[in-house]
Amino acid sequence: MVPAPRPTYSVIAKAAGVSEATVSRVLNGDESVHPDRAKRVQDAVDKLGYRKNRVASALASGRSGLIAVVIDDDLSVFSDPFWGTVTSGVSRILSENGIHTVLMVSPVGSIDGGVAHYLKSGEVDGAIFFVLHSDALVNNLKKSGLPMVIAGTPHSSLDIPFVDTDNFGGAYAGTKHLINQGCKKIACITGDIGTTAAKQRLDGYLQAFRETGGIPAKGLICEGDYSLESGMHHARMLLETHPDVDGIFASNDLMAAGAVTVLQDLGRLVPEDVKVVGFDDALIAQTTRPALTTIRQDVVALGEAAGSLMIAQLNGEDVKPIITPTELIIRASA
Template sequence: MSITIADVAARAGVSKTTVSRVLNGKGELDLRTAERVRAVIAELGYVPSARAVGLARGRTRVVGMLVPSLTWPWMGEVLQGAVDVVESEGYGLLLFTFNRGAESMHQFASQVSSQSFDGLLVIEPEGTLTYIEQLHARGLPVVLIDDRDHRPQFPSVATTNYAGGQSAARHLIELGRHRPLVITGVERFGCTHERLDGFRDTYAEAGIELDPRLVFEGDFTHESGRRGVQHALDQRLDFDAVFAHNDLSAGGAIQAVRETGRNVPNDVSVVGFDDIPYAQHTEPPLTTVHQPMRQMGQAAARMLMGYFGGTPLPEEPQVLPTTLIVRSSTAPKPTPRTSAPAPAVRSHH
């Protein structure tokens, strides 16, 4: 039989509340009473459950994390960053995915109502933002990671998608690449618009208008990178570079370009976005815009931990910068060889 707090109280001749106060070190207690309770705890071998102690303190020492799916290429990095901080503070992490739509949401909502966690980290599953804003309004501390341009009514950690697009464009312009094919991400995501705008605006500043026929709507998959290149070839559109909105579609683009017998980086230079581990293993290794995904997970978890320690959650989003990582998939555009002038022919009279 497991020993309960009631057993301890009965043996020590005190109330359950007194035992609870001894366990939590709360309130002024008669020293002899406290020592008697501790002696009984030791004698009976009573081990308070972390959850019981947490509830007595008004804390579970668990952080919830809600994500769309674990299959997203950078999800592991964000999770690792959050776990690094949460575990170092002696908290546990309760993970919820949104793989099964309404059913997943129902399961998550039931955990919310039973107060299974003290605060929530969110990578927003589509269509859940209003619900999460309500939870925050009702007093649950929430931090959003990667706000996708939604600017919610609660704290968030974001990255510089627009500046990332700019850095990709500047790099390609410096290499003399004036006809880029852009393979975008999912159209409804804010990050897709920010990356495209940063890229397009930087080309415009250099006096180069992007050909609208060379902007292909992708969906962040390897296959959409292949399709984007194939589409441009089918339309007989000339391009000397590819800017893909993530590394997977950049990898698909590299493969499709090479299958046509062209060389990456000389004939076509390719830039990706994210800098997931895969980027170092494409052939050739991929130049890409690095998103600090692990640091974003850490920053969001630190916000929550700070809040538990009495620091108010920040009003403004915390924005972490992107950086361009140059590898071998980009190179200066080769200058066209001019044919040597024909030798002068002397006529003999």
């Protein structure tokens, strides 16, 4: 193996008849170099096919050009196409800005674990967190000045920029749709209530409900956990406790699909007897029969928002949270 001998500053400098310092200035966009010399450098760079050694650059400047995407969980999360897609969005925006994405899939756990050390070690210029189970680490890291972005609304009100889908608005629109379709008794199957998204979606449901002047009857709100099984389970329970339920808003499509299956098995027609609305517009929303009416969130946009928030921070701009809009997708189930 004969590694191509990559030219270094000294070669460029010699070829252009300037000092290495000047080469550095030109390559880093320092305006103070005389245009003529800058051009000489640029020509030498082009001619020799020079590419900066990012490692050396990182060591000298203290900026690594790397952003960590930290997924505070084990494998399971990443198998969810949702996070894969978000990651793609992040990665695309970052690489457009010459920054690479390093992936850390690991339960973050303590503020003293491996991930924490890594993030503090200065090997990355920033970190983007997915599926944050606790705000402890982030809170701790904030003191170190590491630029961070959180995907999903954090539990506590940290002044760390985050991006999130308009969970509240989406849930509100979904529930409103059920009301407009004439549903009188609308249940809600929530997601894992330990997540902020599930809470926000519940709030959206409640808000729409409240505007009808009513209050959800006891038992119409079921605490699910985003799984197919919990959708099935709660649909079954609902039919027992509230046989007259005529609308279900589920906090994601998977639970909605589970609910539809159970409803049908128990002889209810969807949407004739019971209308169902999901959330996410996941693939399953299209494959379920009847296809699910659902709330679409633009997942790629979410990732891109996270990426651009990070870029903005690296540029020293101060940033505000970004909430991406949702869209009601009407299909057959409601």
